[in-house]
Amino acid sequence: MKLSGAELRFVSLPLVTPFRTSLGTQTVRNALVLRLETSQGEGWAECVADDEPGYSPEYLMGAADVIRRFFLPRLFAVEELDPAGVAVALDGFRGHPMAKAAVEMAVLDASLRATGTCLSAYLGGVRHRVPVGVSVGITDTIDELLGLVDKYLTAGYLRIKLKIQPGWDIEPVRAVRETFGPSVPLTVDANTAYRQSDTRHLRRLDEFGLLLVEQPFAPEDLYSHARLAAAMDTPICLDESITSARDAVSALRQGACSVINIKPGRVGGYLEARRVHDVAQAHGVPVWCGGMLETGLGRAANLALAALPGFQLPGDISATARYYTEDITAPFSVTDGHLDVPSDPGIGIVPNPASLDRLTTSAERIVR
Incomplete structure (x- = not known):
């Protein structure tokens, strides 16, 4: 497959409610949509x-710049491009996993469409529908x-x-557990908001029968996570x-x-996400698919990933x-707590032209 052109579009999607x-x-999700033009057809991502750069060092304009200035010229020079070859071609560029993941996703989409293969089957999915959960942001009041x-x-x-942070943790979790009962599968996510000195405080979450406590400490601080894991009954x-x-x-x-939350963008793409899944399976550890407020393009691809056998917990994919x-x-749309895994070739979905045009704030076409 030969790459001949690309289009970078910025889209802006207002959120139904602030997150x-x-x-x-x-309040708004700005996203970068990538369309690749290849000798076998187009691919979307x-x-x-x-x-x-809050959740990670990457940010949207920087991702567009590195794709435009560095990644695309390198890929234009590859005579026979395939999904596995994206990582090889871009290996000399450090970092930028979300930008790399977008390029890989578009190449996957184009390549699989050409062969009539859906992403789920390509990755090794075993389900036609997957259970889903929902992430609830911090609110002004417990009643809300x-x-x-x-x-x-x-x-x-x-x-x-439930999203938590210091000052919004024990009492909100207690209120949800007491109101809705012990049978509701419940997790909390701190997004690195705590320090090792908060260990005793975090141990109080054990009383609520949570499925897990997600990422309480800084990303690089595995030591503190290990100490907390040893001190808590709740899985980390x-x-x-x-x-x-x-x-x-x-x-x-x-x-x-x-437990591991797998986000393809964070790990550099769906092929590396599958490798993380395989590592977890080899260690007997469950995984689930996290969310990044994706458009339908990313939502479709995430459903394909979540169809793999090691995804044992409902993911943060959710309905549009x-x-x-x-x-x-x-x-x-959610039906009985599940979303259907797309079965059409590639990632299984394409943008609606009218909606894409309405939500586009800028677009740029790049040719070889």
Whole structure:
């Protein structure tokens, strides 16, 4: 497959409600959509980097710049490009996993469309529908939080994740558990908001029967995660700490976690995400698919990944309506707590031209 051109589009999708975490509050999801033109047809992808380098060092404008200035010229020079060859071609460029993941996703889409293969089958998926949960942001009041949780449980979500931070942790979790009972699968996510000195405080979460506590400490601080894991009954899950299969091996060997959240953008693409999954399976550790407020393009690809056998917990994929009134693709809907895995070739979905044009803020075409 030969790459002949590309289009970079910035799109802006207003969120249905503000989404607040320990890192800040989002009201709009700005995303970078990538379309590659190849000798075998076109491929679509999105880059999941945020506007600012908060969740990770990457940011959206920087991702577009590195794709435009460095990645595309390198890929234009490859005579026979395939999905596995993307990482090889870009190996000399350090970092930028979200930008690399977007390029790989578009190459995967084009390549698999050409052969009539869906992404789920290519990755080794074993399910046609996957259970999904929902992430609930920090709210102004506990009553508001309880209202949101009730709404999502009524909608059929099979797992509730609460965002927490110092000052918004024990009491909100207690209120949700006491209101909705012990049978509701419940997790919490700190997005690195705590320090090792908070260990005693975090141990209080043990009383609520949580499925896991996600990423309480800084990404590089595996030592503190390991100490907390040894001190708590609740499993520790790592997110930001896991940027590759090698990171997963290191974290598991150190006892820093017993659950892994896999985000393809964070680890550099769906092929590396599959390797993280395989590492976790070899260690007998469950994984689940995290979310980055993706458009329908990323949502479709994440569903394909979540169909792999090691994804044992409902992911943060959620229905389109959880986040957007209008998306750039056809919407995804929850039925009985599950989303269908796309079965069409490639990632299984393409943008709706009218919606894509409406939500586009700028576009740039690049040719070889």
